[in-house]
Amino acid sequence: xxxxxxxxxxxxxxxxxxxxxxxxxxxxxxxxxxxxxxxxxxxxxxxxxxxxxxxxxxxxxxxxxxxxxxxxxxxxxxxxxxxxxxxxxxxxxxxxxxxxxxxxxxxxxxxxxxxxxxxxxxxxxxxxxxxxxxxxxxxxxxxxxxxxxxxxxxxxxxxxxxxxxxxxxxxxxxxxxxxxxxxxxxxxxxxxxxxxxxxxxxxxxxxxxxxxxxxxxxxxxxxxxxxxxxxxxxxxxxxxxxxxxxxxxxxxxxxxxxx
Amino acid sequence: xxxxxxxxxxxxxxxxxxxxxxxxxxxxxxxxxxxxxxxxxxxxxxxxxxxxxxxxxxxxxxxxxxxxxxxxxxxxxxxxxxxxxxxxxxxxxxxxxxxxxxxxxxxxxxxxxxxxxxxxxxxxxxxxxxxxxxxxxxxxxxxxxxxxxxxxxxxxxxxxxxxxxxxxxxxxxxxxxxxxxxxxxxxxxxxxxxxxxxxxxxxxxxxxxxxxxxxxxxxxxxxxxxxxxxxxxxxxxxxxxxxxxxxxx
Numbered sequence: 347x348x349x350x351x352x353x354x355x356x357x358x359x360x361x362x363x364x365x366x367x368x369x370x371x372x373x374x375x376x377x378x379x380x381x382x383x384x385x386x387x388x389x390x391x392x393x394x395x396x397x398x399x400x401x402x403x404x405x406x407x408x409x410x411x412x413x414x415x416x417x418x419x420x421x422x423x424x425x426x427x428x429x430x431x432x433x434x435x436x437x438x439x440x441x442x443x444x445x446x447x448x449x450x451x452x453x454x455x456x457x458x459x460x461x462x463x464x465x466x467x468x469x470x471x472x473x474x475x476x477x478x479x480x481x482x483x484x485x486x487x488x489x490x491x492x493x494x495x496x497x498x499x500x501x502x503x504x505x506x507x508x509x510x511x512x513x514x515x516x517x518x519x520x521x522x523x524x525x526x527x528x529x530x531x532x533x534x535x536x537x538x539x540x541x542x543x544x545x546x547x548x549x550x551x552x553x554x555x556x557x558x559x560x561x562x563x564x565x566x567x568x569x570x571x572x573x574x575x576x577x578x579x580x581x582x583x584x585x586x587x588x589x590x591x592x593x594x595x596x597x598x599x600x601x602x603x604x605x
Numbered sequence: 606x607x608x609x610x611x612x613x614x615x616x617x618x619x620x621x622x623x624x625x626x627x628x629x630x631x632x633x634x635x636x637x638x639x640x641x642x643x644x645x646x647x648x649x650x651x652x653x654x655x656x657x658x659x660x661x662x663x664x665x666x667x668x669x670x671x672x673x674x675x676x677x678x679x680x681x682x683x684x685x686x687x688x689x690x691x692x693x694x695x696x697x698x699x700x701x702x703x704x705x706x707x708x709x710x711x712x713x714x715x716x717x718x719x720x721x722x723x724x725x726x727x728x729x730x731x732x733x734x735x736x737x738x739x740x741x742x743x744x745x746x747x748x749x750x751x752x753x754x755x756x757x758x759x760x761x762x763x764x765x766x767x768x769x770x771x772x773x774x775x776x777x778x779x780x781x782x783x784x785x786x787x788x789x790x791x792x793x794x795x796x797x798x799x800x801x802x803x804x805x806x807x808x809x810x811x812x813x814x815x816x817x818x819x820x821x822x823x824x825x826x827x828x829x830x831x832x833x834x835x836x837x838x839x840x841x842x843x844x845x846x847x848x849x850x851x852x853x854x
Contacts (some may be wrong), residue, residue: 437722
């Protein structure tokens, strides 16, 4: 269980995250949404300990990460898998070596077992055929899948994804969404996904957190997001013509039903 | 302001080195990376060392033969002087200044690119000491391989001079060989090797520092690479001055 209390982050006097208090649903896909520059990625990097907050608490099963010693933090990080916006695969390693890397560093398995586990992870993301290719030889969508395979190699408890769909076509984006959702269910992981893609939110979001200019404006499920009364959330959601039309169609159906 | 930022940079460098010198997370992985770096930074520099040492050694002998042509000086002086120049300064200091351009920029741009593409963040997320994992193998491999490059440079520098003597006869080959053996002090070779290992550490660690602290994109990676070469050159020359005064003075 991850809980955040009164989290504040300032960069040279500019407040980027303003007094955020929230919690993330265990074993579900939690989505942090908001427009560009709203502080989503900074929030995610605070959660994983890459950025040190100015004040506040981030608790993993009750333990505040700001009070953790280096060794304890290192242990916690082994429970985290991360999918970066640009995939962050190691250029000098093949796809299989990338997936094997966390196993090489931390598992007690022998080479054969490590390879088997890496191959299983690649199979899980339908990337077995690209095992011997280098990141520069595969497409953006394949890179994201390889990064997911690497993130789940050590059976993490938490999966963090920063804009997993950025730069992907709608079909591939949907595949990545489904993959994240399936992996969350299959492995019982708590996933935290940063996105500004409303299709993703409606596809896989179980618990949605909306940030606006560093402030947590709204939190709820995807079923409630269309009818939410928050003006800033509505501005964000219905910026898309498609969602505007869905909303209009929805109100027409509701009116007809009433008549 | 620049004094404060310089002091901050020194502090950051010391802090980075403290993290670099920590025990590796996995010794097996360290040796795997170490052997890769020996090949990449050391073995791949051999051709550069061969070409430069041979030609500069030849030119040194030619220049000395032309400029020290005096009836008051014996002809074997050409061999003595060129040997001292090659052993004490060329094969260690000048060669390291040249290598800082190749190896230093390579390290800074490689680590800088890893920083801007979040590969270093990925290592940190996995709970790996990224500074140790990335920098330690490079520093230790380059320092480890430096004596090989310096010894090769010494030999080829003097061999270049030998070839010039063979073709021009100024001075004759036998006089040149007599000169390079005359009053030979073995300690100069060890001094040169020790100096080059210190420079090797400077080149690898300072370049890694510049790469590791890149912020931004490809432009900043390029700037870090250039800055690392400039600072490396200044530090090598300053270290040469201090070392020469301490050891030879």
